Amino acid sequence: MQLGSERVGKNTRIVIADDHAVLLESLAAMLESQPDFSVVGKAGDGEQALAAIGRERPDILLLDLSMPGGDGFEVLRALERSGSRVASLVLTGSENRSDYVHVVKLGARGLVLKGETPVRLFSAIRAVAEGELAFSTEIANQVIEAMTAPPQAAPSNLGRLSPRERQVAMLVSRGMKNKDIAGELKISENTVKRHLQSVFSKTGARDRLELAVLTAADFNKAA
Numbered sequence: 387m388q389l390g391s392e393r394v395g396k397n398t399r400i401v402i403a404d405d406h407a408v409l410l411e412s413l414a415a416m417l418e419s420q421p422d423f424s425v426v427g428k429a430g431d432g433e434q435a436l437a438a439i440g441r442e443r444p445d446i447l448l449l450d451l452s453m454p455g456g457d458g459f460e461v462l463r464a465l466e467r468s469g470s471r472v473a474s475l476v477l478t479g480s481e482n483r484s485d486y487v488h489v490v491k492l493g494a495r496g497l498v499l500k501g502e503t504p505v506r507l508f509s510a511i512r513a514v515a516e517g518e519l520a521f522s523t524e525i526a527n528q529v530i531e532a533m534t535a536p537p538q539a540a541p542s543n544l545g546r547l548s549p550r551e552r553q554v555a556m557l558v559s560r561g562m563k564n565k566d567i568a569g570e571l572k573i574s575e576n577t578v579k580r581h582l583q584s585v586f587s588k589t590g591a592r593d594r595l596e597l598a599v600l601t602a603a604d605f606n607k608a609a
Contacts, residue, residue: 397422397423397424398422398423398424398445398446398511398512398515399424399426399442399443399444399445399446400417400423400424400425400426400427400444400445400446400447400448400511401425401426401427401428401429401435401438401439401442401444401446401447401448401472402414402417402425402427402428402429402448403428403429403430403431403432403434403435403438403447403448403449403450403453403458403461404429404430404448404450404453404477405430405431405450405452405453405454406450407430410428410430411428413448413477414428416504417448417508417511420508422512423508423511426438426442426444427439427441427442427444430453430455431453431454431455431456432453432454432455432456432457432458432460432461432464433455433456434455435447435449435453435456435461436456436461436464436465439465439470439472443472444472445472445473445515446472446473446474446475446511446514446515447461447465447472447473447474447475448475448477448511449461449462449474449475449476449477449494450476450477450478451476451478451480451485451489452478452479452480452548452584454580454583454584455583456587457584457587457588458476458478458489459488459489459492459587459588460587461474462474462489462492462493462494463492465493466492466493473495473514473515473517474493474494474495475494475495475496475497475498475510475511475514475520476489476494476496476497476498477497477498477499477500477507478497478498478499478500479499479500479501481499482545482546483528483529483532484532484545484546485546486525486528486529486532487529487532487533490521490529490533495514495518495519495520496510496513496514496519496520496521497520497521497522497525498510498520499522544589544600544601546588546589547584547585547588547589550571550581551581551584551585551588553571554567554571554578554581554582554585555585555589555597555601556601557570557571558582558585558594558597558598558601559597559598559601559602561598564578564579564582585597
């Protein structure tokens with residue numbers, strides 16, 4: 387029997403969504419090593435993930451949060467709106483408690499950190515496939531603590547941005563265009579567009595002006 391396998395003879399169909407190609411292929415190979423798992427789709431962004439779910443009708447979506455073309459939060463929102471029956475398990479490197487709360491509110495059935503062991507991931511997939519929740523005690527406690535804490539002033543969500551995304555947001559607030567931001571940060575203009583797409587999704591800003599207002603308010607608060 388393979389390590390951690392408890393459902394031999396039962397086939398759990400899985401779609402994996404992660405924008406890192408090497409990790410995506412490694413995850414697929416690792417999951418396929420388990421006799422009860424079948425990887426039926428791989429996606430590099432949110433749009434591909436939703437397309438794969440519609441095409442393959444998997445049991446489980448193994449979902450990264452930070453992706454172009456609609457991040458993991460957008461995918462969860464889309465699944466919630468559509469009434470999809472796929473069970474979502476988030477696999478993330480985020481250490482942000484607000485992200486954990488957000489995925490719970492959006493209906494994710496579990497969350498596994500990328501630093502955890504393959505056995506932990508296998509166990510979480512099997513639990514979710516059986517209709518259970520798969521959150522570690524530590525993460526569950528963080529979510530409960532955050533959801534039961536006294537209300538505070540609404541955050542700008544800028545704290546969810548990566549260091550690079552914060553740099554892009556700051557340069558947008560200075561009125562710089564994508565081409566100029568690319569030159570300043572020594573990255574491609576397409577990469578700037580990808581970062582901006584993620585920034586808009588995470589902050590809820592509808593345009594560059596609104597993002598500039600949010601960014602300025604956040605920096606003034608920190609000053």
